[in-house]
Amino acid sequence: xxxxxxxxxxxxxxxxxxxxxxxxxxxxxxxxxxxxxxxxxxxxxxxxxxxxxxxxxxxxxxxxxxxxxxxxxxxxxxxxxxxxxxxxxxxxxxxxxxxxxxxxxxxxxxxxxxxxxxxxxxxxxxxxxxxxxxxxxxxxxxxxxxxxxxxxxxxxxxxxxxxxxxxxxxxxxxxxxxxxxxxxxxxxxxxxxxxxxxxxxxxxxxxxxxxxxxxxxxxxxxxxxxxxxxxxxxxxxxxxxxxxxxxx
Numbered sequence: 470x471x472x473x474x475x476x477x478x479x480x481x482x483x484x485x486x487x488x489x490x491x492x493x494x495x496x497x498x499x500x501x502x503x504x505x506x507x508x509x510x511x512x513x514x515x516x517x518x519x520x521x522x523x524x525x526x527x528x529x530x531x532x533x534x535x536x537x538x539x540x541x542x543x544x545x546x547x548x549x550x551x552x553x554x555x556x557x558x559x560x561x562x563x564x565x566x567x568x569x570x571x572x573x574x575x576x577x578x579x580x581x582x583x584x585x586x587x588x589x590x591x592x593x594x595x596x597x598x599x600x601x602x603x604x605x606x607x608x609x610x611x612x613x614x615x616x617x618x619x620x621x622x623x624x625x626x627x628x629x630x631x632x633x634x635x636x637x638x639x640x641x642x643x644x645x646x647x648x649x650x651x652x653x654x655x656x657x658x659x660x661x662x663x664x665x666x667x668x669x670x671x672x673x674x675x676x677x678x679x680x681x682x683x684x685x686x687x688x689x690x691x692x693x694x695x696x697x698x699x700x701x702x703x704x705x706x707x708x709x710x711x712x713x714x715x716x717x
Contacts, residue, residue, distance in 0.1 A: 470586070471498075471499050474499065474500055474520065474604050475502045475703075477533075479528040479619075484503050484505075486573070493577065495579060502519070507531035507536050514540045515543065518543070519545050521547070521548060521582075525549075525550045526550070526557055534602065535641045536628065544547060546588060547566035547597070547598055549566045550568070552573060553570060559662055563604055563614045564615055565615035565622060566601055567581045583598075600613055611626065613627065614626075614630075614662075619653065625650075630667070631644060631680045631696070632676045632694065632698075633659050635673040635674070640656045643673045659675060665678070665713055668709060669706050670692060670700060670703065671700065671703045681694060688704050689704040689705075689707045
């Protein structure tokens with residue numbers, strides 16, 4: 470198959486380099502247009518109907534998310550090209566979006582294109598762009614997170630997550646309704662991804678402090694959640710927990 474794509478980046482050199490990389494290393498991708506900012510990108514997407522858009526996150530006249538919002542009625546996969554930004558990366562990771570950090574690594578580019586190709590071959594209607602936009606608009610308690618499972622993806626409101634437990638190469642995510650999902654990610658991934666009300670209390674546990682019923686003092690102490698479960702707090706994480714609870 471051929472993937473019709475558009476490159477959107479405000480730097481001409483960056484567009485040219487990406488185009489060259491795609492031609493040499495990702496022959497499945499056909500670049501049908503290039504744009505340098507939102508004013509060019511939006512009408513181009515509406516007119517050319519690409520299957521894939523390579524989208525620089527920060528640009529003049531509006532960023533990548535402004536472009537997605539202006540094209541919300543269109544269906545296409547997106548690979549974001551971004552310099553490191555904690556805020557942007559958390560938003561992209563929560564939404565299971567494909568992204569490549571600048572400067573572009575060829576292996577990462579090939580891997581991202583391969584993932585997009587698999588999605589297109591499966592005719593998967595999973596809309597990362599929509600979830601990403603919703604997360605950017607919503608307050609923390611209403612945000613969603615995309616959880617990669619062995620079967621595919623689950624989209625869960627973060628407020629429904631009670632606790633997360635390390636399970637080897639996986640993480641068990643426990644939800645408010647009592648269910649548990651085994652996710653194909655290390656606990657460290659979620660520790661970096663989730664902000665408060667999620668707090669690491671132990672090398673094996675992260676808890677949502679909204680579900681903490683009580684805390685008992687000790688070397689590290691322990692917490693009791695609303696479901697009656699009890700977990701030790703490591704001394705390493707005690708101060709952070711108390712600060713998050715407003716008890717420091």
